[in-house]
Amino acid sequence: MARFDGKLVGYENVCRHLPLSLDGGDGEIFSRDGRHFFCQSHGALYEPATGLCVRGPCEGARLKKLKFAVHDGVIWLEQNSPETK
Numbered sequence: 201m202a203r204f205d206g207k208l209v210g211y212e213n214v215c216r217h218l219p220l221s222l223d224g225g226d227g228e229i230f231s232r233d234g235r236h237f238f239c240q241s242h243g244a245l246y247e248p249a250t251g252l253c254v255r256g257p258c259e260g261a262r263l264k265k266l267k268f269a270v271h272d273g274v275i276w277l278e279q280n281s282p283e284t285k
């Protein structure tokens with residue numbers, strides 16, 4: 201979860217290049233200029249508003265969005281539906 205341009209956005213903290221966290225565990229997900237999410241492993245840049253990778257080894261891929269709602273200032277993540285076979 202992050203706030204960007206005054207809006208709350210939510211994505212899985214997993215790069216689309218390799219299944220590694222964007223922040224490497226330190227909580228830093230923004231590029232130095234604050235305009236993109238930045239993967240610390242190999243430098244991929246993602247648009248915070250869309251999750252689209254705009255530079256790096258996974259260019260064109262998108263971060264997986266989280267479904268959430270805000271009620272009384274509390275963020276509620278929606279659970280994934282159980283898979284059916």
Ligand code: FES
Pocket residue numbers: 215216217218219220239240241242243244256257258
């Ligand atoms: S793991 Fe994110 S760019 Fe390679």
